[in-house]
Amino acid sequence: MILISVIIGSITGNIDEVTQAAIDSAKLAVELAIGLIGIMALWLGMMKIAEESGLIQSIAKIIRPLVVWLFPEVPPDHPAMGAIILNMAANILGLGNAATPLGLKAMQELQELNPQKDTATNAMCTFLALNTSSVTLILPATVVGLMGINANQIFLSTILATTMSTIAAIIAVKSLEKSQRFAIQSPNKCEEIEEDRLISK
Amino acid sequence: MIESFVDIFNTSSKYVIPILLAVIPFYALVFKKVKVYEVFVEGAQDGFKIAIQIIPFLVAILVAIGMFRASGALEILISFISPILNAIGFPAENVLLAIMRPLSGGGSFGLLSDLVDKYGPDSLIAKIAATMFGSTETTFYVLAVYFGSVGIKKVRHALIAGLIADIVGIFSAVYICRFLFG
Numbered sequence: 539m540i541l542i543s544v545i546i547g548s549i550t551g552n553i554d555e556v557t558q559a560a561i562d563s564a565k566l567a568v569e570l571a572i573g574l575i576g577i578m579a580l581w582l583g584m585m586k587i588a589e590e591s592g593l594i595q596s597i598a599k600i601i602r603p604l605v606v607w608l609f610p611e612v613p614p615d616h617p618a619m620g621a622i623i624l625n626m627a628a629n630i631l632g633l634g635n636a637a638t639p640l641g642l643k644a645m646q647e648l649q650e651l652n653p654q655k656d657t658a659t660n661a662m663c664t665f666l667a668l669n670t671s672s673v674t675l676i677l678p679a680t681v682v683g684l685m686g687i688n689a690n691q692i693f694l695s696t697i698l699a700t701t702m703s704t705i706a707a708i709i710a711v712k713s714l715e716k717s718q719r720f721a722i723q724s725p726n727k728c729e730e731i732e733e734d735r736l737i738s739k
Numbered sequence: 740m741i742e743s744f745v746d747i748f749n750t751s752s753k754y755v756i757p758i759l760l761a762v763i764p765f766y767a768l769v770f771k772k773v774k775v776y777e778v779f780v781e782g783a784q785d786g787f788k789i790a791i792q793i794i795p796f797l798v799a800i801l802v803a804i805g806m807f808r809a810s811g812a813l814e815i816l817i818s819f820i821s822p823i824l825n826a827i828g829f830p831a832e833n834v835l836l837a838i839m840r841p842l843s844g845g846g847s848f849g850l851l852s853d854l855v856d857k858y859g860p861d862s863l864i865a866k867i868a869a870t871m872f873g874s875t876e877t878t879f880y881v882l883a884v885y886f887g888s889v890g891i892k893k894v895r896h897a898l899i900a901g902l903i904a905d906i907v908g909i910f911s912a913v914y915i916c917r918f919l920f921g
Contacts, residue, residue, distance in 0.1 A: 539803045547810030555809040563805030567797035570852050571790045579786030584763050586782020587775055591767035635785070642888050649889040656892045663897040666885055670841075670878040671904035677873050679786065680793070680848055682756075685869050688860040691920065692869045693755045694748060698915045699874035703908030710903040714896035722895070 574683035581679040589633055597627035608668075608708065611651070611661045618647030622665055629669065632676035641669060657722055660715045664708075671707035674700050745919060793845060800849025804835070829913055832864045836871055837909045841878040841902060848872065866920050870912040875905045 547556035605623050606614050613619070621644035628637035644665060652659050658666075677696060682689045714720055767773035807813045821831040832854060839847040854868045878901040886894055 539807055542812055543803075543806035543810040546812040546815070547806070550811045552810050556806050559805035559809035560802050563801040564798050566805075566856065567801040567849075567852075568794055570801075570856070571794045571797055574793075575787055575790040577786075578790055579783035580760075582786045582789070583779035583781075583783035584760060586785075587767045587773060587778050588763050589782075590773045590778045591763070591771040638884075641885060645885050645889045649891075655890065658886065658891050658893060658895045658897055662886075662891065663895055663900060666882055666897045667900035667904060669885070670876045670881050670901035671908065672874060672876040674873065676759075677869075679789070681851075681869050681873050683790075684852055684855050685860045685865070687756075688866065689869075690752045690755045691749070692866060692873060694752055695866065695870040695912065695915050695919055696873035699870050699908055699911040702911035702915075703874055703904045706907035707900055707904035710900040711896065714900055717896070720896040 570684075574680065577683040577686070578679040581682050585631070585633055585676070585679070588631060589636060593631060594624060594627045594633070594636065597630055598623045601626060601630070608664060609661050611659065612648070616647065616651070618644055618651060618661075621647050625665075626668065626673060629673050630675050632674050632678055634678065641665075654722060659722075660711075663715060664711045667707040667711040668704065671703040672700055673704050748919060793848060796843075796845030797849050797852060800846050801853055804850065804853050828917060829910075830864055830867060832858070833867050833871065833913070836868050840871060840875050840909070841905050842880075844877040844880060847877070863916060863920050867913055867916040870916050871909050874912055875908040876901075878902060878905055 543556055544553070547553045602623055605626060606619065609619065609622065612622070621640055625637050625640035625644050628634075628640055645662065648659060648662050648665065649655065651661070675697060677689060677693060681692065685692055764775045764779070767778075768775045804813070817831040817834075820834060824831050824834065836847055836850045836854065839850055851868050851872050855865045858864045860869075878898070882894060882898060882901065886892075886897070
């Protein structure tokens with residue numbers, strides 16, 4: 539990208555501007571980041587209070603039935619289910635720092651249930667699709683910092699957009715897991731079960 | 740009907756941040772007996788850390804995009820793609836962010852900062868960009884970390900499903916913002 543800029547800048551005679559832009563942008567980057575500290579500190583402080591007051595657990599209770607329905611392969615009382623629910627609750631609250639360790643825990647527990655250790659299970663794919671679609675109610679601190687007072691409006695638009703992407707993720711993952719192309723390939727029992735399931739569908 | 744919905748939304752949205760700032764500490768203090776001040780300070784320290792951590796990403800992306808724009812290359816690129824994108828109502832300025840989003844969190848945050856800086860946080864372009872950023876994830880990174888942590892090599896349909904979710908999220912961000920703020 540920088541190489542293209544220098545070449546095109548030379549052709550169009552903008553090479554001085556290109557140099558100036560490099561210097562100005564580097565300066566701007568630091569100014570921007572420093573400017574974010576205040577709002578981000580405020581926001582992350584608030585979110586820490588939310589975390590300490592058990593908001594993750596409250597959200598977890600609300601979403602539990604939905605999550606149990608989304609993961610028919612995982613027994614509802616298995617530790618994997620608990621980790622999945624807590625990870626999603628943390629994501630909903632925009633608590634990325636709290637969500638990642640819970641997500642890794644959920645993957646470990648799901649791996650316990652996995653008969654074929656190098657291949658993802660349906661539950662794992664569903665879990666990751668939901669994670670990448672970013673179910674969220676609260677904006678990341680960086681976005682609040684950058685948008686300032688306009689962040690108010692971004693809350694609703696983000697909730698709506700993320701709802702759409704989450705629905706898309708669920709539909710995609712649930713229809714793709716039945717597709718022959720993504721079936722688990724291995725000459726063991728696992729495949730037979732998978733095939734039986736495909737035939738019965 | 741639709742206009743009144745947008746009006747109600749714009750009026751009520753003013754209260755989102757103030758209410759969050761008021762309700763969270765109140766609830767924590769009164770109902771959960773959380774040491775609000777100490778916990779706040781503990782969390783707020785992360786704000787400092789994260790802001791410092793993103794500086795290298797911001798420098799890299801802002802310098803690259805700044806040079807790209809100053810050379811006139813960005814203009815050429817946008818003039819090439821905007822006829823196609825205009826047809827579907829997608830602002831050409833947001834394309835780079837949409838492509839970068841699933842690949843790199845730091846990089847896409849850099850592009851978002853660039854758009855906010857260039858067009859102002861109250862512009863439609865910045866609002867679409869912020870919504871895109873908030874409603875999607877760095878799919879490749881999440882997959883690599885989560886599957887990598889347990890040694891999964893065959894990811895089956897997880898990547899495609901994640902990317903489908905990203906595409907839907909990105910287009911939803913564009914159309915929802917055009918509807919609400921356009």
